[in-house]
Amino acid sequence: MxxxxxxxxxxxxxxxxxxxxxxxxxxxxxxxxxxxxxxxxxxxxxxxxxxxxxxxxxxxxxxxxxxxxxxxxxxxxxxxxxxxxxxxxxxxxxxxxxxxxxxxxxxxxxxxxxxxxxxxxxxxxQMTEDQVEVAGLALDPVTHRVTGNGSSVELGPTEFRLLHFLMTHPERVHSRTQLLDSVWGNQVYVEERTVDVHIRRLRRALEPTQHDGLVQTVRGAGYRLSQRA
Amino acid sequence: MxxxxxxxxxxxxxxxxxxxxxxxxxxxxxxxxxxxxxxxxxxxxxxxxxxxxxxxxxxxxxxxxxxxxxxxxxxxxxxxxxxxxxxxxxxxxxxxxxxxxxxxxxxxxxxxxxxxxxxxxxxxxQMTEDQVEVAGLALDPVTHRVTGNGSSVELGPTEFRLLHFLMTHPERVHSRTQLLDSVWGNQVYVEERTVDVHIRRLRRALEPTQHDGLVQTVRGAGYRLSQRA
DNA sequence: GTGGATTGTCACCAAAACGTCACATTGGCT
DNA sequence: AGCCAATGTGACGTTTTGGTGACAATCCAC
CATH class of the missing domain: 3.40.50.2300 (Response regulator)
Structure with a gap:
């Protein structure tokens, strides 16, 4: 803006x-x-x-x-x-x-x-507003809803944006810096470790639907969203 | 009309x-x-x-x-x-x-x-003649009347337009800015928080018929009308 | 005019969300 | 095994966000 x-x-x-x-x-x-x-x-x-x-x-x-x-x-x-x-x-x-x-x-x-x-x-x-779906996990930007195999998932605004970004760029490793740029916006300064905390919160929110395994850690590189173990 | x-x-x-x-x-x-x-x-x-x-x-x-x-x-x-x-x-x-x-x-x-x-x-x-109905809540654009499970609901003009818009565009999340454009029109300048107040008034008016839960808050995004929890 | 209804704005409060830190845990290396 | 760096995790204080009541201005019918 x-x-x-x-x-x-x-x-x-x-x-x-x-x-x-x-x-x-x-x-x-x-x-x-x-x-x-x-x-x-x-x-x-x-x-x-x-x-x-x-x-x-x-x-x-x-x-x-x-x-x-x-x-x-x-x-x-x-x-x-x-x-x-x-x-x-x-x-x-x-x-x-x-x-x-x-x-x-x-x-x-x-x-x-x-x-x-x-x-x-x-x-x-205008940003694309199509529904995204990965491995039974669906995110709809229009209704602002996330559903995992039927049951709904509760997310805060930042977690929502984070998941949205990961789902639209799956299978790819994103460094903390890249995530800060893409999800937080590059005009604010926040600690890199903050990303970890939000990843943690996202995973916890995805636990009830067994989708927390989708968010993977790549040591020394960053995070990735992937279906494969 | x-x-x-x-x-x-x-x-x-x-x-x-x-x-x-x-x-x-x-x-x-x-x-x-x-x-x-x-x-x-x-x-x-x-x-x-x-x-x-x-x-x-x-x-x-x-x-x-x-x-x-x-x-x-x-x-x-x-x-x-x-x-x-x-x-x-x-x-x-x-x-x-x-x-x-x-x-x-x-x-x-x-x-x-x-x-x-x-x-x-x-x-x-559906816009001019048919009445809109969501979850037992009916709004009739012609008679300008709203009924919830039989008993009537009293609304001011703005609340009526707001509810009308929400009912004709359900499930979707609308930001305060979008609501200002759609319900107030973009010819006038009003504070964004004014939307909150009218949402409040709308909810209060819908309380007697238990329909106030239909109007949902999506933190950081806006408001939504939906049957689902 | 007068009185009621409607509207936009504000101030205050509670809850949610956020960023940061301290400490625990993990994983890879020698 | 032992060490170190990277990551996980819980807690905490702060900031942001939305709910809510009150109030003044405006409009409208009488």
Missing amino acids: AATVLVVEDEPAIQELIAFNLKQTGHVALTAGSAELADRMIKETLPDLILLDWMLPGMSGIEFARKLKSDAYTKSIPLIMLTARGEEQDKVRGLETGADDYVTKPFSPRELSARIKAVLRRRAP | AATVLVVEDEPAIQELIAFNLKQTGHVALTAGSAELADRMIKETLPDLILLDWMLPGMSGIEFARKLKSDAYTKSIPLIMLTARGEEQDKVRGLETGADDYVTKPFSPRELSARIKAVLRRRAP
């Missing part, structure tokens, strides 16, 4: 406020005080999202938005407009130029990040 | 106009400005009806329609095409791809809702 966001805003106070907020929520914040500067930065860094103030010195925000949306190179970058309260017509015109959303000032940090999240979510690649 | 309608239309002015009109007639409006976005939202929210503009940036409307109708997952969702006046051949081609109806722009709100109503009645009898 971490993304690079370009903030185009001439008021330094608001600029900093937004940038701070973005960093808080795990994004990378770039700032530009003018349309010209923004233009260059876009070409250079290809941000994942642009926050554009309505009022800009020189070129107006709407003008700039139109420019962005008419350029094939920048057209696909999601755009959120910042408008002052009550400028309803501006809002409409802003959306007409192709903005994906708008936020009226003053806005709460929470609202802003919610809208950013929503816009980014729609761009995010 | 209440349904979730996805509006795929790149012109925000028309987008908002339609969305407003839909809300007026008691539907939940979702909007998407591009085919990609629409694709994503369809998978997430499973709308009851799609309003598709003929002209779209990137992928053309007819291309998108063909894609929808070739996918087993989305094939059964009713589709209404929006075309500009006089494009008779387009109309024909639109219908050939599997659209259920078409409306020529400019159209009156009244005409649009009439056609929506007609398509919903024709294509999705």
Whole structure:
């Protein structure tokens, strides 16, 4: 979910406020005080999202938005407009130029990040959501259910993701580091031994259905999910 | 007659106009400005009806329609095409791809809702006329009434839409974000935790008939309606 | 208007889940 | 056998998550 966001805003106070907020929520914040500067930065860094103030010195925000949306190179970058309260017509015109959303000032940090999240979510690649089955053990991402030979298995969120990953990549050894990247996400730091503990919890949860043997330890290498002993 | 309608239309002015009109007639409006976005939202929210503009940036409307109708997952969702006046051949081609109806722009709100109503009645009898029933709990969209094993259940409008959505999409886990999109519509901004509160209110209303256990919490994922423990 | 119903948000609490550590156990090596 | 590194396992303190009641704003019918 971490993304690079370009903030185009001439008021330094608001600029900093937004940038701070973005960093808080795990994004990378770039700032530009003018349309010209923004233009260059876009070409250079290809941000994942642009926050554009309505009022800009020189070129107006709407003008700039139109420019962005008419350029094939920048057209696909999601755009959120910042408008002052009550400028309803501006809002409409802003959306007409192709903005994906708008936020009226003053806005709460929470609202802003919610809208950013929503816009980014729609761009995010969708993961495959098919049911997986290995040796009588079935995991369904849609219903979020795990069943071993009929009876259901209770898992916590992390154990669920861990099993999901192992089942979609069976027969293959995964190092603790790889598992941390794939299951926890590479933006958080946790001890490698934590993986062991979750493997343990997963195995215990699979015991009632005799499926705990599926999760195997490969000494010096990592873990593997396999049918064979 | 209440349904979730996805509006795929790149012109925000028309987008908002339609969305407003839909809300007026008691539907939940979702909007998407591009085919990609629409694709994503369809998978997430499973709308009851799609309003598709003929002209779209990137992928053309007819291309998108063909894609929808070739996918087993989305094939059964009713589709209404929006075309500009006089494009008779387009109309024909639109219908050939599997659209259920078409409306020529400019159209009156009244005409649009009439056609929506007609398509919903024709294509999705379970949505408009038949009542939904799960485990002795019956919800009737026409009379707007909910009965649990004979005795009636009192629900507010939002709780009703929430239960309706859950009952028409059972077993599947819905994240708070998905529920906000599907039940509230993506035109409004509300906190995610608001969903919790309405789930709570729904459960309380279902207590007298012992049906409150149907609404299940899936930690770290969202909520689910299911008979199974 | 007035009063009731509905809605969104918040604060507080309990339970669940998590990460880390200490210690036990295992397995391979000489 | 004895040693050492790697892994298993239980416990513990902390963080996260969801349940719940209260409250203010809004809407609507009267």
